[in-house]
Amino acid sequence: MGELAVSAAADDELVSMGLGSCVGVALLDRERGIAGLAHVMLPEANAAYSAPAKFADRAVPALLASTERLGARRERMVAVLAGGAQMFGGNGRTTGVAGLDLGARNEAAVRAALAEVGISVRATATGGDRGRTVRVRVGEARVSVKEAGGVEVSLWHPLIAADDLVEIS
């Protein structure tokens, strides 16, 4: 929650459990076997704040820099997103409470930050009104997602064609 992790160890698995309105951002460089995962809670930081991983506008550059430090190359990287649910106010209800409709705003901010650094989003399991757990298997460059009350499904793997876009809602 509000943290980021990167790894170049093939056996490692990066996990964000129980993503609600938060967004899990995975960056993968399959060729070098490097992956990173950030748990974004809010769309943007005010200037004074220092811990980057919590905010979309800071988390994406920080995650990118961390993976690049391990040797990942930006032009090879793909992004996979999970989370960003509308936890309070599904089924067209509105909460009437500001600050609780963060899911869509988080996703939009993450997408904007990724566009800025030129990394394309290749697979998403976002929106809806259920929580999700996302797992990144570093060596295999695979991402799976499990929705609350559901089963784990594959969201991204390296054999997905270069021009395919995967969306699981």
Add this chain to the structure above:
Amino acid sequence: MNVHYDEQQLDALRELASIGSGTAATALAQMLGRPVELAVPRALALPLADALDAVGEPDAMVASVVMPTAACAGGARRDAEIIVLLLFSYRCAASLCELLGVEPRSELGDSALGEIGNILGASAVGALAQMTGLALEPQPPHVLYDMLGAVVASVLSATAGELDLALVLDAELSIEGAACGLSFLLLPTAVGVAELLGRLGLDRVPDPSDPPR
């Protein structure tokens, strides 16, 4: 940003949690017609990630009722100053529905759980309002069956805002003869905490514009 609360402030917040959850326990006992036991409440001021861990396993499935509360101060209404959160097991949700004579996981069952949230939340928040003289207005409850982390993190994102610090006031309520425990959490926003402390005369408040310590 590195805000912290001192022991005196935490003691005062613990006292508020104690009074709030005590009132809520009484209301629940009246509603169900059986004794409700209340464990000593905690007041934790923790970094967000730790706050989530303190509440429970992030991917455990839980039943929950979320009730935001808006503060009306000086005529301006500010949203979600305190969010009341009830967390309990699916089994406990079923027992509560049974005690109230409604089908669990049905529209009526969910509405009954929402009503429990409403009554507990409103009585706790009412007690806080009375103690502090703050006008707090409960909003309609939401009933969710989801991953604990998804529920709690989404609420904490909203309450913590810019701060990397969450204040968690929680108490365990157990219902006699129903093998059912509820976590009752009061999650104030940073502004909400400042206001509560201010009303108690302990307002060496965290200020978002403070330089990092």
